[in-house]
Amino acid sequence: MAQIIDGSGLAKDIRCELRKELEQFMAAGHRAPHLTAIIVGEDPASQKYVTNKMNACKEIGISSETKVLPASTTQDELLQLISEQNSNPNVNGILVQLPVPEHMDERTICNAVCAEKDVDGFNEINVGRLALDMEGIIPATPQGIKAMLELSNIETFGRNAVVVGRSKNVSLPMAILLSSDGKNATNALDATVTICHRYTPPKELAKFCRQADIIVVAVGKPGLITKDMVKPGACVIDVGINRIKDEQTGNFRLVGDVDFDEVRQVAGHISPVPGGVGPMTVAMLMKNTIKAAKSQVAYRSD
Amino acid sequence: MAQIIDGSGLAKDIRCELRKELEQFMAAGHRAPHLTAIIVGEDPASQKYVTNKMNACKEIGISSETKVLPASTTQDELLQLISEQNSNPNVNGILVQLPVPEHMDERTICNAVCAEKDVDGFNEINVGRLALDMEGIIPATPQGIKAMLELSNIETFGRNAVVVGRSKNVSLPMAILLSSDGKNATNALDATVTICHRYTPPKELAKFCRQADIIVVAVGKPGLITKDMVKPGACVIDVGINRIKDEQTGNFRLVGDVDFDEVRQVAGHISPVPGGVGPMTVAMLMKNTIKAAKSQVAYRSD
Numbered sequence: 001m002a003q004i005i006d007g008s009g010l011a012k013d014i015r016c017e018l019r020k021e022l023e024q025f026m027a028a029g030h031r032a033p034h035l036t037a038i039i040v041g042e043d044p045a046s047q048k049y050v051t052n053k054m055n056a057c058k059e060i061g062i063s064s065e066t067k068v069l070p071a072s073t074t075q076d077e078l079l080q081l082i083s084e085q086n087s088n089p090n091v092n093g094i095l096v097q098l099p100v101p102e103h104m105d106e107r108t109i110c111n112a113v114c115a116e117k118d119v120d121g122f123n124e125i126n127v128g129r130l131a132l133d134m135e136g137i138i139p140a141t142p143q144g145i146k147a148m149l150e151l152s153n154i155e156t157f158g159r160n161a162v163v164v165g166r167s168k169n170v171s172l173p174m175a176i177l178l179s180s181d182g183k184n185a186t187n188a189l190d191a192t193v194t195i196c197h198r199y200t201p202p203k204e205l206a207k208f209c210r211q212a213d214i215i216v217v218a219v220g221k222p223g224l225i226t227k228d229m230v231k232p233g234a235c236v237i238d239v240g241i242n243r244i245k246d247e248q249t250g251n252f253r254l255v256g257d258v259d260f261d262e263v264r265q266v267a268g269h270i271s272p273v274p275g276g277v278g279p280m281t282v283a284m285l286m287k288n289t290i291k292a293a294k295s296q297v298a299y300r301s302d
Numbered sequence: 303m304a305q306i307i308d309g310s311g312l313a314k315d316i317r318c319e320l321r322k323e324l325e326q327f328m329a330a331g332h333r334a335p336h337l338t339a340i341i342v343g344e345d346p347a348s349q350k351y352v353t354n355k356m357n358a359c360k361e362i363g364i365s366s367e368t369k370v371l372p373a374s375t376t377q378d379e380l381l382q383l384i385s386e387q388n389s390n391p392n393v394n395g396i397l398v399q400l401p402v403p404e405h406m407d408e409r410t411i412c413n414a415v416c417a418e419k420d421v422d423g424f425n426e427i428n429v430g431r432l433a434l435d436m437e438g439i440i441p442a443t444p445q446g447i448k449a450m451l452e453l454s455n456i457e458t459f460g461r462n463a464v465v466v467g468r469s470k471n472v473s474l475p476m477a478i479l480l481s482s483d484g485k486n487a488t489n490a491l492d493a494t495v496t497i498c499h500r501y502t503p504p505k506e507l508a509k510f511c512r513q514a515d516i517i518v519v520a521v522g523k524p525g526l527i528t529k530d531m532v533k534p535g536a537c538v539i540d541v542g543i544n545r546i547k548d549e550q551t552g553n554f555r556l557v558g559d560v561d562f563d564e565v566r567q568v569a570g571h572i573s574p575v576p577g578g579v580g581p582m583t584v585a586m587l588m589k590n591t592i593k594a595a596k597s598q599v600a601y602r603s604d
Contacts (some may be wrong), residue, residue: 107436128430131478132470134409158501166481168434176433179468179497192506194496195481199460204494211509 002267005152005237007144011279014147018286019060025294026061033293034063035093035119036085040078040104041071046097053095056282062289075104079112086114092293093119095285098169116296119288122169130173133184137288142174144280145216145237146189152269154235156189157182159213164205164225164257166197170218170239178214205229217257225258233268239277304538304569307454309446313581316449320588321362327596328363335595336365337395337421338387342380342406343373348399355397358584364591377406381414388416394595395421397587400471418598421590424471432475435486439590444476446582447518447539448491454571456537458491459484461515466507466527466559468499472520472541480516507531519559527560535570541579 129136240257256273431438542559
């Protein structure tokens with residue numbers, strides 16, 4: 001029976017360490033880092049995510065503000081707000097909760113947040129830096145998964161990993177972090193990585209998964225990863241968040257992309273949904289905010 | 303017996319088309335695009351590469367200049383020269399021939415070339431744009447390999463590809479181009495991609511290669527890819543350039559990373575060394591230079 005990777009517990013420990021780190025930073029005479037979250041429209045899931053992030057800020061001691069804009073906001077108005085936050089020296093981190101409304105170009109928005117305050121790591125410059133194994137800001141979800149693997153003592157060096165999905169915010173940076181050189185600035189994981197996606201034939205997906213020591217799945221399809229696709233002892237990280245109706249109770253509940261009850265019988269480690277990757281993502285966003293604040297202080301004192 | 307992908311012949315056709323494209327561009331009243339190549343030190347291989355590139359410029363009608371700096375040039379002096387070229391409106395493309403001397407930081411140099419004139423596609427912004435499937439400048443070698451696959455009618459959609467190596471100039475952009483979504487700006491290839499590297503155990507490397515419909519190898523190890531590692535009918539693209547001594551004649555000759563004579567017996571398509579990827583790389587550098595010049599003209603007339 002697989003060991004369950006307790007993302008909630010690990011994230012709590014990380015938040016506790018970040019709180020101490022922040023206390024030291026402020027004891028050295030610096031003000032608390034400030035994170036501005038921007039949310040456009042009234043998507044309930046987005047509101048929940050932002051609330052979780054703001055609660056984590058509060059717990060750690062990061063100053064924060066949520067700017068809620070109506071869904072009718074124009075792209076230019078949003079860009080103007082981002083620009084003000086970019087040039088405001090009291091703001092250290094900026095996040096725009098995705099998705100933005102359909103009349104906006106998500107990529108334009110992500111690139112508008114200046115690289116130094118881009119705590120989501122979605123700006124093209126931070127993406128480039130990650131791809132080049134350079135110091136920069138790494139997207140929170142893949143960074144959180146890396147921490148989960150490390151804290152669970154999962155060996156990755158020279159092992160086979162599969163990333164299912166090819167999203168630019170999770171899967172691609174995950175694949176880069178898994179496959180790159182551990183001796184460079186990102187301390188990457190030196191695994192052999194296969195990127196599977198919607199056009200990978202199901203038979204091939206199953207084969208690559210069965211060969212993998214680590215499987216990271218982030219596609220949004222409940223039950224995609226089944227027991228027969230997992231090598232005994234493999235580590236399975238589930239990034240999916242799917243809201244499904246429980247046939248018995250009629251209530252909705254969250255499930256991932258992995259058939260958890262089945263797969264846990266063969267996997268060596270498995271992350272649950274909820275309580276797995278989600279809280280780790282929030283913790284890493286906090287880590288990125290503190291990192292951004294520290295590097296802005298260092299830059300100003302140059 | 304494998305069909306040989308004639309990189310020299312394909313590149314000649316592409317240069318011919320680029321020449322026509324350039325004639326039209328100039329007939330519309332624009333001056334010839336100008337490429338500045340910078341070479342630091344006296345590495346004979348680097349000199350040869352730059353000469354090949356300058357000859358291609360001449361054939362196509364691109365104006366070019368090679369600036370040769372002594373190996374003792376400081377990094378600041380090189381950065382100063384790059385900065386001058388960045389701000390010179392008569393220069394459309396800049397390439398710094400790699401490797402730079404050991405007292406310089408290659409990454410700092412690559413990032414110093416402004417993204418708009420970075421015809422090598424090595425600047426962090428262009429790397430980020432490629433990773434995000436955005437319009438930008440794509441490194442010449444992976445772009446040349448993509449053209450080879452397309453011009454040879456090699457199906458990639460949903461097929462298995464292996465990239466052997468994880469260099470930032472060739473392998474990583476190749477893996478991104480192979481795996482990304484064909485419907486986005488980079489017209490990527492929608493394959494399932496496995497990235498193997500120095501820490502992939504040899505047995506695993508052989509297994510992944512045998513599962514592959516397309517193998518791209520770029521590591522610099524003669525004879526790494528042998529017949530038993532190749533699925534009958536697969537397409538094998540050899541990026542390696544290794545100078546080895548011929549035991550019979552005592553002369554040096556260039557070979558790739560593939561055991562060509564053996565592998566051609568089982569592969570469906572194979573690219574030779576020399577005459578495969580090399581000339582395609584040069585042709586794509588020319589394409590990037592013309593693209594850069596055109597987008598600079600468009601930008602100025604906005």
